[in-house]
Amino acid sequence: MKKLIFAFAALLPILVIADHHKEAPAAKEETAAPYRHVVCFKFKDEAKPEQVQKIEKEFAALKEKIDTITDFEWGTNVSPENHAQGFTHCFIVTFKDKAGLDVYLPHKAHKAFVELLLPSLDKVFVIDFVAK
Amino acid sequence: MKKLIFAFAALLPILVIADHHKEAPAAKEETAAPYRHVVCFKFKDEAKPEQVQKIEKEFAALKEKIDTITDFEWGTNVSPENHAQGFTHCFIVTFKDKAGLDVYLPHKAHKAFVELLLPSLDKVFVIDFVAK
Numbered sequence: 001m002k003k004l005i006f007a008f009a010a011l012l013p014i015l016v017i018a019d020h021h022k023e024a025p026a027a028k029e030e031t032a033a034p035y036r037h038v039v040c041f042k043f044k045d046e047a048k049p050e051q052v053q054k055i056e057k058e059f060a061a062l063k064e065k066i067d068t069i070t071d072f073e074w075g076t077n078v079s080p081e082n083h084a085q086g087f088t089h090c091f092i093v094t095f096k097d098k099a100g101l102d103v104y105l106p107h108k109a110h111k112a113f114v115e116l117l118l119p120s121l122d123k124v125f126v127i128d129f130v131a132k
Numbered sequence: 133m134k135k136l137i138f139a140f141a142a143l144l145p146i147l148v149i150a151d152h153h154k155e156a157p158a159a160k161e162e163t164a165a166p167y168r169h170v171v172c173f174k175f176k177d178e179a180k181p182e183q184v185q186k187i188e189k190e191f192a193a194l195k196e197k198i199d200t201i202t203d204f205e206w207g208t209n210v211s212p213e214n215h216a217q218g219f220t221h222c223f224i225v226t227f228k229d230k231a232g233l234d235v236y237l238p239h240k241a242h243k244a245f246v247e248l249l250l251p252s253l254d255k256v257f258v259i260d261f262v263a264k
Contacts, residue, residue, distance in 0.1 A: 035210075036205075036207070036222075036224070037211070038170060038222055038224075040259055073168075073263035073264075074261065074263065074264060075168070075261025075262050075263050075264050076261060077259050077260060077261060078167075078230070078260050078261060078262060079169070079258050079259055079260035080233075080237075080260075081237075081258050083256050083257055083258035083259075084257070084258060084259045085257060087257075087259055090168075090170055090259045090261045092168070092170075092224070098210070101212075105212075105213075124215050125215055125216070125217060125219075125257065126211050126213050126215035126216060127172055127209050127211055127215075127216045127219055127222045128209060128210050128211035128212075129206065129207025129208060129209060129210060129222045130207050130210060131205035131206065131207050132205075132206060132207050
């Protein structure tokens with residue numbers, strides 16, 4: 001009987017280690033050179049705050065509508081430097097690879113978002129890269 | 133004795149769950165609203181490829197020299213859209229918070245990098261945000 005108890009005790013660290021290993025490959029896959037689509041907006045002076053908020057909300061909602069988006073984050077400019085050229089909003093849309101962007105750009109949900117955006121938009125800056 | 137074995141068996145799921153809970157706060161902390169410092173460069177036409185490569189290398193090396201940098205990634209523009217205004221390089225420098233940037237900007241390693249950069253630089257674009 002003591003042997004059985006020792007067997008249980010010996011099993012414990014193995015089970016805990018196995019649980020850790022199960023998580024490792026997924027984490028590695030997520031961090032492997034994703035395709036970053038960096039998008040900045042400057043809105044027209046006459047764009048109303050509620051229009052800007054609607055655009056922020058609808059852009060974020062694309063993550064639920066276009067399944068090639070693997071990550072999405074955004075915020076408004078807080079740089080203390082003066083190199084933002086008047087751009088106030090920055091969004092980073094992440095795809096697994098270029099093929100993800102190729103689904104996103106012509107997607108009807110993205111096109112509908114662009115239609116919503118354009119009347120309020122002064123200028124846009126877009127740069128994409130695959131992390132080296 | 134049987135009771136002891138059952139006690140071990142009952143303990144197993146608790147230990148595995150406890151192990152998960154131990155990890156949760158750390159993972160949350162890492163992903164909780166980091167400060168993103170997005171920097172784009174357009175180099176002068178006369179900047180030589182080896183100068184640009186040196187700049188890429190020295191920028192990336194700041195991660196080892198300034199310990200408030202929590203993440204660093206960069207790449208060259210691959211956007212099929214035409215909204216990059218001639219910018220060819222994008223770097224995302226991540227800090228835990230604004231205080232991380234406040235250490236970085238006046239840091240001697242950053243200042244040395246800017247000295248290296250400026251002779252080759254045509255224009256720079258910088259926008260920072262805290263992910264919402």
